Amino acid sequence: MAYEVVIGLETHAELSTVTKLFCGCNTKFGAEPNTQICPICLGMPGVLPVVNKKAFEYALKAALALNCTINRYTNFDRKSYYYPDLPKNYQVSQNYYNLGVDGFIIIEVNNAIQKIRIHNVHLEEEAGKLIHPEEAGADYSLIDFNRAGVPLLEIVSYPDMRNIAEVESYMQTLRKIIFYTGISDCKMQEGSLRFEASISLRKTGKKKLGNRVEIKNLNSMKSVLKAIEYEISRQSELLNRGEMIERETRLWDEIRGRSVRMRSKEEAQDYRYFPEPDLLPFVIDEKWMCSIKDTIPELPLERKQRFVASFQLSDYDADLLTEDKMLSDFFEECVKVVNLPKALCNWIINDLLREVKEKRLDIASLKMKPEQLASLVGMIDDGTISNTIAKEVFSEMIDTGKEPKTIIEEKKLSQISDEWQIIEIVDKVIVSHPNAIEDYKKGKKNAIAFIIGQVMKESKGMANPKIVNEILKNKLKVLD
Amino acid sequence: MSISSKDIEYVASLSKFELSDEEKKIFASQLREVLLYIEKLNMLDTENIAPLIHPFNITNIFREDKLEESIRREKALSLAPATEGFFFKVPKVLE
Amino acid sequence: MKLLSFTALQIKRKILSGEIRATDIVNMLFERIFKIDSNIQSFLTLDEENAFKKAREIDKKVANHESVGLLAGIPIAVKDNICTKDLTTTCASKILKTFIPPYDAFVVKRLKDEDSIIIGKTNLDEFAMGSSTENSSYKITRNPYNQNFVPGGSSGGSSAAVSADLAFMALGSETGGSIRQPAALCGVVGLKPTYGRVSRFGLVAFSSSLDQIGPITKDVSDAALLLRVIAGKDKNDTTCADINVPDYLNGIGGGVKGIKIGIPLEYFAEGLDADVRTAVDNSLKIYERLGAKLVEVSLPHTEYAVAVYYIVANAEASSNLSRFDGVRYGFRANNIKGIDEMYCRSRSEGFGNEVKRRVMLGNYALSSGYYEAYYLKASKVRNLIKKDFDTVFEKVDCIVCPTSPVPAFKIAERIDNPLEMYLSDIYTIPANLSGIPSISIPCGFSREGLPIGLQILTNYFEEAKMLQIAYSFERNTDFHLIKPKL
Numbered sequence A: 001m002a003y004e005v006v007i008g009l010e011t012h013a014e015l016s017t018v019t020k021l022f023c024g025c026n027t028k029f030g031a032e033p034n035t036q037i038c039p040i041c042l043g044m045p046g047v048l049p050v051v052n053k054k055a056f057e058y059a060l061k062a063a064l065a066l067n068c069t070i071n072r073y074t075n076f077d078r079k080s081y082y083y084p085d086l087p088k089n090y091q092v093s094q095n096y097y098n099l100g101v102d103g104f105i106i107i108e109v110n111n112a113i114q115k116i117r118i119h120n121v122h123l124e125e126e127a128g129k130l131i132h133p134e135e136a137g138a139d140y141s142l143i144d145f146n147r148a149g150v151p152l153l154e155i156v157s158y159p160d161m162r163n164i165a166e167v168e169s170y171m172q173t174l175r176k177i178i179f180y181t182g183i184s185d186c187k188m189q190e191g192s193l194r195f196e197a198s199i200s201l202r203k204t205g206k207k208k209l210g211n212r213v214e215i216k217n218l219n220s221m222k223s224v225l226k227a228i229e230y231e232i233s234r235q236s237e238l239l240n241r242g243e244m245i246e247r248e249t250r251l252w253d254e255i256r257g258r259s260v261r262m263r264s265k266e267e268a269q270d271y272r273y274f275p276e277p278d279l280l281p282f283v284i285d286e287k288w289m290c291s292i293k294d295t296i297p298e299l300p301l302e303r304k305q306r307f308v309a310s311f312q313l314s315d316y317d318a319d320l321l322t323e324d325k326m327l328s329d330f331f332e333e334c335v336k337v338v339n340l341p342k343a344l345c346n347w348i349i350n351d352l353l354r355e356v357k358e359k360r361l362d363i364a365s366l367k368m369k370p371e372q373l374a375s376l377v378g379m380i381d382d383g384t385i386s387n388t389i390a391k392e393v394f395s396e397m398i399d400t401g402k403e404p405k406t407i408i409e410e411k412k413l414s415q416i417s418d419e420w421q422i423i424e425i426v427d428k429v430i431v432s433h434p435n436a437i438e439d440y441k442k443g444k445k446n447a448i449a450f451i452i453g454q455v456m457k458e459s460k461g462m463a464n465p466k467i468v469n470e471i472l473k474n475k476l477k478v479l480d
Numbered sequence B: 001m002s003i004s005s006k007d008i009e010y011v012a013s014l015s016k017f018e019l020s021d022e023e024k025k026i027f028a029s030q031l032r033e034v035l036l037y038i039e040k041l042n043m044l045d046t047e048n049i050a051p052l053i054h055p056f057n058i059t060n061i062f063r064e065d066k067l068e069e070s071i072r073r074e075k076a077l078s079l080a081p082a083t084e085g086f087f088f089k090v091p092k093v094l095e
Numbered sequence C: 001m002k003l004l005s006f007t008a009l010q011i012k013r014k015i016l017s018g019e020i021r022a023t024d025i026v027n028m029l030f031e032r033i034f035k036i037d038s039n040i041q042s043f044l045t046l047d048e049e050n051a052f053k054k055a056r057e058i059d060k061k062v063a064n065h066e067s068v069g070l071l072a073g074i075p076i077a078v079k080d081n082i083c084t085k086d087l088t089t090t091c092a093s094k095i096l097k098t099f100i101p102p103y104d105a106f107v108v109k110r111l112k113d114e115d116s117i118i119i120g121k122t123n124l125d126e127f128a129m130g131s132s133t134e135n136s137s138y139k140i141t142r143n144p145y146n147q148n149f150v151p152g153g154s155s156g157g158s159s160a161a162v163s164a165d166l167a168f169m170a171l172g173s174e175t176g177g178s179i180r181q182p183a184a185l186c187g188v189v190g191l192k193p194t195y196g197r198v199s200r201f202g203l204v205a206f207s208s209s210l211d212q213i214g215p216i217t218k219d220v221s222d223a224a225l226l227l228r229v230i231a232g233k234d235k236n237d238t239t240c241a242d243i244n245v246p247d248y249l250n251g252i253g254g255g256v257k258g259i260k261i262g263i264p265l266e267y268f269a270e271g272l273d274a275d276v277r278t279a280v281d282n283s284l285k286i287y288e289r290l291g292a293k294l295v296e297v298s299l300p301h302t303e304y305a306v307a308v309y310y311i312v313a314n315a316e317a318s319s320n321l322s323r324f325d326g327v328r329y330g331f332r333a334n335n336i337k338g339i340d341e342m343y344c345r346s347r348s349e350g351f352g353n354e355v356k357r358r359v360m361l362g363n364y365a366l367s368s369g370y371y372e373a374y375y376l377k378a379s380k381v382r383n384l385i386k387k388d389f390d391t392v393f394e395k396v397d398c399i400v401c402p403t404s405p406v407p408a409f410k411i412a413e414r415i416d417n418p419l420e421m422y423l424s425d426i427y428t429i430p431a432n433l434s435g436i437p438s439i440s441i442p443c444g445f446s447r448e449g450l451p452i453g454l455q456i457l458t459n460y461f462e463e464a465k466m467l468q469i470a471y472s473f474e475r476n477t478d479f480h481l482i483k484p485k486l
């Protein structure tokens, strides 16, 4: 029996503001438990929220970057449910007038472009952290409220995805876009980017959607994909056995690689949304919206396509470059200095990225400046140094941030292009390797490679290979 | 709008109240009376009337993204019915 | 004893002139409290230590001719749903029995900055839910004019205290008449400011879109003084308006010549007690004699106000009170097993019946499938009620009407009939729903010798005009001077 898989994703991203959404508490990650709390984020009696302007504008920026229609009149609503990490037992969120609605993002799945629609984008407050002690027989849980009240962006997609590949591309693309806009650090390991999936199956060709199952507790993109695969097979088995799919919420168990029921439709929560009376509504005028629009940078896909078009980079290279905004910014800076996009691209995605990974460097704060890499590549191009030398200079630049010229002078690395100097060396080599010359005369043409090698060795790699080649060829002709 | 004992049990669970059968009976009848009284609103046509959430319309009030002092952890924890180390403590929450 | 019956302004003058020391006043006051409050039961917490500390401070300042605040040396009582730093704040509920706020409400900070002397916290209906102060988990406050009668509510403690000369002024809070109705029933002045005139920060929320803090005083001038102190912008309450605060005492004596007074027919319908009606009619005659013009007006949606109120107020309350869960502060039930048992038992043991009733009604009105039929419908009718006032205030300067349809009723008389109790707020609720200011002043007594209140309403932020109109009545009558016999 063939089924069509229908997948929708809910994404939560913590906004990287200095303070929380409704109070002046610090949002820094990894602080001592319960040291970033105040009466407001603890939901004490009589306290009131005041909205963080930065958080609101970040959310607006994201909504625009995700091509949403902005609700010119928007406000907050209360979403009520009891949970010990939720101080007021209601979450201040948005329901009736979401900040952004009906957006979309463009994803690429094996080189085909595809549109995934965004249902809505809204701003809400983060909950605290529950800790469940491991020790046997622990009959209690502990709460750290440092995260409670951190501004959270929720992005709800339409159920537009049909397979794992699309889901993966959606997550990657969305992550890139959010990261490019600079509103969140998107660190999944720190929980600042999280996904929840809802999956339903329907007989191929059928219009009506099947009952959807929501899956929570997915703390990496891998587990999202694994959980969805598991769910697809679970549901199709049930359907094949002629059983009904129940509408429910399931929790993914990473260790056992399976999901377990959390609550069924009957137990579905009644959130009792109503407008937050402690906060006044917001009106977003053209002027404000445009000023936020102006802060949105060129987004990954556009940038990639521009790289391919105007620098003749391969799709693959452009992808690698635009993976990280910093990296592609670095590249653009270089190109401004020397117009050698292909060479620069190779240096960046091979040498630079390798160094960054090995030495755990942060591209934003590299010692080596784009202009420096540019001039290095320039010197290779004009023959001042060879590739081999360049590598040596490069690793020095990464560590010290010195100008390539300085390094070359200090180490006397600049290439020998003076013919007489090279002829001297060549003669020396010919004299000291008579049998190689013999072999060459006997017709062993590859002996020449050995001789060139010796010349380079003699010149500590600084002889200009092109010139060495020509001189040697002439010499050997003479010997013939 | 009459309110059944099932309704009462439902709102009690939403409200996190534990009610005796006696209480359920009393509350049900009292709520029934009030809801009956509230019915009178349906005599009004509010088709083209906007809801009034706030008495008057001020909009776009914000604070800047600036740190303000929090309260000391000891102080916060001292108000709690149960704590453990640096944490607030509650009965086991099953995920 | 005479001194204690002075108004706040009078006692302040005596203290500043050096005629008497604040310390002596505080001393006398506590003596009287210990003597009389065992019958009245208006206080939940007394703060002698800090009261005397502050009094000595004032006396020192006065002696050294240092500058002092606007409320220098005035002993004041604060309703116990307003947070006071390091002083228990219970909302008259078991669930907050031991709660000591680590912060001051905005208004309390203002009181302290202006050198008033906070003597204690007063009784109320639990979480301000009630009209008789019988719903307190700790004590039933009694009406100083007749202790078999209720003082009204929910600010019954504050009203009774001021009425019985146990405090020179007090803070109350309103959601549907909780300042004006007890003020009327206790023969004192009660003022509900425009919504947004006074910061709600530190007022334990009942209904966020209706709650306001206001003065309960012995006369109109004291109300003007206290309002000036507590009103104004607060960066911690975004629903608090950034509109400058005048000195309300300025021009309070301007009189009512040429003032147009609207008389809403709907407020003189059946259900209005005969004695109240007479008192109000006489008051209107007085205004006429003072040169005001009486104009009949109509507020056609008045009859829907109570219904709207019980949906909106309780919907918000059901959510505002969900934070009392026994996790971060307040009461937690003993030997509980699961988390849900902790919630249910702590809340069931911690809250009284009226709170439970209202929270359940609110949750019902918001629960899935009912939001539109109840909350949204009510919010629309709320708009109609506001529009009624907008229209009337195009024609008149103010509206004058009874504060409460009846004088104080007997203790326990209405407690088992919620709806009847709710209906006693019928004349006060519309001002909360629309957000306009309103004041209640003494205007007579019933045959049983119980006080009757006259209500004056004006347009948004027209407290100055409202006080002027109230003052001119007070200056030409002496109902406010007739004290309970204690």
Ligand SMILES: [Mg+2]
Pocket (backbone or CB within 6 Å): A093, A124, A154
């Ligand atoms: Mg959400």
Ligand SMILES: [Zn+2]
Pocket (backbone or CB within 6 Å): A020, A023, A024, A025, A036, A037, A038, A039, A040, A041, A042, A149, B070
């Ligand atoms: Zn905080």
